[in-house]
Amino acid sequence: MPDLHHEWLDRCSGGRFAAADPETRAWVAAVHAARLGAVRPEQPDGGWRIVWAGGIQENRHVRAPWNNQTGAVTAVSAGLLGGVPVAVTGSDHGVLRAWDLRTGLPLGEQRVDAHDIGSIAVMDEVVVATDWAHLFTWRPRTGETTRERHWGVGKATTVRDAGTWHVLLGQQGRVRIRGPRGPWRRIGHPGDTSAATIRVDGRRRVVVGGETTRVYDLRTGEPCGGPMGGPTRAVATAHVSGRPVAVVAGHDDTVRLWDLRTGAPRGRPRRAPLTTLATAEVDGRAVAV
Structure with a gap:
């Protein structure tokens, strides 16, 4: 064996x-x-x-x-690709691979002209990936790829709003968003580096972190309320007891919850020197990792 x-x-x-x-x-x-x-x-x-x-x-x-990844795995994301539950991995050799989560078998692979793959997101038939200077798309079904230059790329995420996919791109000092046909538009303030999305009262909001944390309407880009807290390292979103909240890791090594309807802090801050955040639901309860 x-x-x-x-x-x-x-x-x-x-x-x-x-x-x-x-x-x-x-x-x-x-x-x-x-x-x-x-x-x-x-x-x-x-x-x-x-x-x-x-x-x-x-x-x-x-x-x-899954031991046949070329090079070290530097990014991974899960989602539905053409209706199939998949994990997509990226390597430090610029290789993207899609894996069927039901069987563990590879569905396809593509080498892109990348340095270390830094982030991956999945939307319908398209895989979005970034390295430090580029944004890539890959369609596993056809093998089609694209590449755009974006200096100082941090993380790409995808979000669906009213049946339309958007790509949210965090870069050094700015956050930008683009729909399927429109140009890139800036959202937030200079110095912003991280973003997460959540639905608040039927509208998709973007929570952006940088010198502070602010909330914006995804469609219009207009701010929704004032700043929340001080300088931010990472943000995530969740619903807690039916209310939308932002989970914010600050530069003061403190994690805080903010109610996105009122803009007020929620609960007690927790000391934790975090640089990244994610949220999930476990047995009906929201958890932060």
Whole structure:
């Protein structure tokens, strides 16, 4: 069996497989290969031969590692690509790969003229990726790619509003947004570097962080309320108890929640020296990572 088999066993055992002695690893690998129905499983030394094995399979949440990425994986994003749940990975060699999350099998790959891929976003049939100086698009179905020069690119995200996709691009000192047919337009103030979106009372808002945190209407670019807090490292958004909030990591190593309807702080600040933020829902509760 290839080394991928041993890596899988090590992940399933929480690292105990790699820590075992060579003879133990050989027996475990042989039993596992037979249990998976390998036609000619590897055999340990010692005279015994494993013909058949049964028993409980691996935890269904543990998947085989995707080990054929070219170079180190520097960015990853999940989404729906043509209705298929996918993960898209990017490498420091400028290779994008799309993986089917249902099977773990690769759906396609594309090398783009990039340095380290820094961020990836997925929208319908298109993958959007960035390095430090460019914005790339890739259509896995057709293989079509595009490249635009944008100096100081930080992160690209995609958002759908009223059935239309928009690309939100954070750069050094500015945040810009573009619809499917319109030109790039600036949103926010000079010095802004990060952004997140959320729906507030039926309208899509963009929360932009930089020298402070402000909220803007996605369609018009007009501000919605005043500044919230001081200099910002990262922002994320969530709904907490039915209310839209911004989660803001400040330069003072403090994380704060802001109510996006009132612009007022919510709850107590939490000390945490964070440089990036993400939010999710777990068992019906909003969590920040």
